[in-house]
Amino acid sequence: MQNFVYNSQPGRVLFGTGTLHQLPQEVERLGLQSVLILSTPHQEEQVSSLAALIGSKSAGIFAGATMHTPVSVTERALEIVSERKVDGLIALGGGSTTGLGKAIALRTDLPQIVIPTTYAGSEMTPILGETTDGRKITQSSPKVLPEVVIYDVDLTVTLPxxxxxxxxxxxxxxxxxxxxxxxxxxxxxxxxxxxxxxxxxxxxxxxxxxxxxxxxxxxxxxxxxxxxxxxxxxxxxxxxxxxxxxxxxxxxxxxxxxxxxxxxxxxxxxxxxxxxxxxxxxxxxxxxxxxxxxxxxxxxxxxxxxxxxxxxxxxxxxxxxxxxxxxxxxxxxxxxxxxxxxxxxxxxxxx
Structure with missing residues (x-):
C-alpha cells in the first residue's frame, strides 16, 4: 500500500429530509445574533422563508450572488455585513451562493451555515475561486470552510x-x-x-x-x-x-x-x-x-x-x-x- 497522509476536514453535516427545520437550533448552537442570508436573485423569494424561520436573528437578505464569485459582488455584500453588524452567514443555493459566503468568510472569518440546493459539492471544501478582470483565482483557506452544512433532500426535488x-x-x-x-x-x-x-x-x-x-x-x-x-x-x-x-x-x-x-x-x-x-x-x-x-x-x-x-x-x-x-x-x-x-x-x- 502507498504511503499517505489523510486530513479530515472539520464541520458538522445534517443529512435527510426535513432537516431545514433544524436551522434555528443550529443558529442557536453557534451563538449567532445577526445572520445575513445569502442567495442568487432568482432564489430571493425562497430564502425569505429562512428569515422567518430564524426570526429576530435575521439581519436580512443579500440576493446578489452570481456565478464565479466576482470580487465586486463580495465587496457590496461586505458593506452590508459591516453596516448591520453581521456575526454569521446562511447561504442557500448552489455553488454561486456558497462561493459568496466563502468569499465573505475569507475576509471576516464569520461562521457559515450552508444549505445546498444543487449537487455542486463546494460546501464541503476549504477552496474558494474568485473572479476579477476576466481571471478566476483559486485559493484554499480554513477560514472558508463552512461550520455547518444542512442537506435537505426536499430542497432538491424541484431542481430542474x-x-x-x-x-x-x-x-x-x-x-x-x-x-x-x-x-x-x-x-x-x-x-x-x-x-x-x-x-x-x-x-x-x-x-x-x-x-x-x-x-x-x-x-x-x-x-x-x-x-x-x-x-x-x-x-x-x-x-x-x-x-x-x-x-x-x-x-x-x-x-x-x-x-x-x-x-x-x-x-x-x-x-x-x-x-x-x-x-x-x-x-x-x-x-x-x-x-x-x-x-x-x-x-x-x-x-x-x-x-x-x-x-x-x-x-x-x-x-x-x-x-x-x-x-x-x-x-x-x-x-x-x-x-x-x-x-x-x-x-x-x-x-
Missing part, C-alpha cells in the same frame, strides 16, 4: 433535470480527479468510488422521474461524498481548464465540467491506471471516459463548449492560460495534446 444533470456531473468530476490526485489516499479513493457510483445511477433515475425521492436522496448523498473529495485532496487538469474557461469566457461552471470531463479523463487515463480500474467499477463500463460522455449526452446535457458561448478563437487562449499557471497533473502537459483536448470539447466530439 438539466441543472441536476450538470451539477451532478460537476460533482462526479471532483471524485474522478481525487482518484489520481497527487495527494490521493485510500480513504478518499473509497469515498470517491462511492460518490461516483451513487450519482452515476441517480441522475438517470431523476431524468426519468424528477420527483423520485430515492433518486434525489442518492444524488445528494453522492454529491456530498464527491464534495468531501474536493475538499480533501488536490485537483488536476480538468479543474484547471474549467476555472480558466469560467474566468476567461464567463461559461457556466457546471456545464463546463460536463463538457470537459470526458476529454480530461481520456487525456489522463494512461497515466492513472489505478484510477481507471476504480472508475470502471464505479460506472460499470470498460471505457469510463465514453461512459461519462454518453451519460451527459443521453440526459440532454450540452457536450460542446461552442453551444454555450465559447468563441472558436478561445481554444488557443484557453490553452495559453492553462499552461501559464498549470495545476499538477498525472500526465505532463504539452501544448499539442492540451489543444486537442480543448478543441474536442469545443466541438463536442466523442472522446
Amino acid at each position: 433535470v438539466s441543472l441536476s444533470v450538470s451539477s451532478g456531473i460537476n460533482a462526479i468530476a471532483h471524485a474522478v480527479e481525487a482518484l489520481y490526485a497527487r495527494d490521493r489516499n485510500p480513504i478518499i479513493s473509497i469515498i470517491a468510488e462511492a460518490g461516483i457510483r451513487s450519482l452515476f445511477r441517480a441522475l438517470p433515475a431523476i431524468a426519468q422521474d424528477p420527483s423520485s425521492r430515492n433518486g434525489r436522496s442518492a444524488a445528494l448523498y453522492g454529491a456530498w461524498l464527491c464534495g468531501v473529495c474536493l475538499g480533501s485532496v488536490g485537483m488536476a487538469l480538468h479543474h484547471k481548464i474549467c476555472h480558466v474557461l469560467g474566468g476567461a469566457f464567463g461559461l457556466s461552471h457546471a456545464e463546463t465540467h460536463v463538457a470537459i470531463l470526458p476529454h480530461a479523463l481520456r487525456f489522463n487515463e494512461t497515466a492513472a491506471p489505478e484510477a481507471l480500474t476504480t472508475l470502471r467499477e464505479a460506472v460499470g463500463h470498460q471505457d469510463p471516459a465514453r461512459a461519462l460522455f454518453d451519460l451527459g449526452r443521453s440526459l440532454g446535457a450540452k457536450m460542446a463548449l461552442k453551444d454555450f458561448g465559447m468563441p472558436a478563437e478561445g481554444v488557443d487562449r484557453a490553452v495559453d492560460l492553462t499552461l501559464e499557471t498549470p495545476y499538477w497533473n498525472p500526465r505532463p502537459l504539452e501544448r499539442e495534446g492540451l489543444r486537442q483536448l480543448v478543441s474536442n470539447a469545443y466541438e463536442g466530439n466523442v472522446p
